[in-house]
Amino acid sequence: MFKKSLFFGLIFSGIMFANNVPKTYPSGELGKMVRLGENILMHTNTNPLTKNLVGNNLKCINCHLRGVDGKPGTGKGIGTFIGTASAFPAYSKREKTVQTLQDRINNCFMRSMNGKRPIIDSKASIAMAAYITWLSTGMPIQMNEKRPCSPLNSERWAKNVKKFTEIQKKATHINYIRGKKLFEAKCSMCHGIDGKGIGSFPPLWGKDKNGKWLSYNCGAGMSKPAKGAAWVQSNMPLGAGNTLNDQDAADIMLYVDAQPRAPFVLKEHLLSNMGYYNSKVLNEVDTVKSNFQALGLDINEIKRGN
Ligand code: HEC
Ligand code: HEC
Structure with missing residues (x-):
């Protein structure tokens, strides 16, 4: 039994690290x-x-x-x-x-x-x-009963979202200000001090001058501060992933996900002629406020007008 799992473990990590596209x-x-x-x-x-x-x-x-x-x-x-x-x-x-x-x-x-x-x-x-x-050519089928994602992401999401939820649910206005300063030092040179992106560096929040929302909405995984922190710690700053410590990644995304972005009203995102929609959750609505509430945080207390 032990030998068998060791064997498959080796094959699996081979697939994982060889990146054999x-x-x-x-x-x-x-x-x-x-x-x-x-x-x-x-x-x-x-x-x-x-x-x-x-x-x-x-x-x-x-x-x-x-x-x-x-x-x-x-x-x-x-x-x-x-x-x-x-x-x-x-x-x-x-x-x-x-x-x-x-x-x-x-x-x-x-x-x-x-x-x-x-x-x-x-x-x-x-x-x-x-x-x-x-x-995924050549990879064995391994249907996921827990979450709809790759075996290479599944446990990483689970582990990191848990970690960042623990850190962020203790957040106060001090963490928000800390996140803002870190964002300005480590992220704003590419994403802009106003989060609107610079050139080919993509936007993180806000609207353009015609009032169009620039980035992901409040229903996106990235808009949930703990998920956002998990992704950012692994991938950002671009080319230097895995360099932010836990508290820094947590505070930076607390700041980023507290900024203005489109609210999510699920039904507004379905085409009238789409036919069947494979979901049992049809009335979902998310806002910055509800995303923070999910962590037990009051957005007004976190931002205090900043
Ligand atoms: C703002 C960031 C963002 C953009 C842009 C984005 N995604 Fe995602 N996507 C995510 C996140 C975060 C997850 C996983 C977290 C979750 O499930 O909430 C995800 C998960 C996925 C998955 C499951 C992948 C896996 O194995 O983990 C697929 C497939 C996917 N996205 C396709 C797309 C496609 C196609 C596009 C473009 C039309 C797209 N995404 C654009 C953030 C994004
Ligand atoms: C050197 C420039 C650079 C720096 C510094 C940088 N990013 Fe990015 N970021 C990018 C680029 C480029 C992408 C898109 C990747 C692509 O298209 O290949 C991106 C994508 C993102 C995304 C997902 C897409 C979106 O627009 O929502 C988020 C969130 C993000 N960065 C957050 C951060 C945070 C937080 C920091 C600071 C810790 C940071 N980035 C630092 C260049 C940078």
């Missing part, structure tokens, strides 16, 4: 779909098939980072797409249903992209699933 695309129509999906993940807000479904200035690759090969979602940090396809169908606590990979992809449009959920049968949705599935 397939080198060649499938041929024919399938290969075209995989490439289209790759293009959409890189250019989500400008690709003609998805630009009208995106409600902010983000692209998938802003959070599912490129690896050394330059391909979307092959970065090693938390949020990688390596192994993702091997985990589906998977159970999601958020929707209280079993989700397919396409369901999971499409849900990031409603929340992280502050947009509309693509239709499951659309070319865009199929293409993104084709690309993400191709990234």
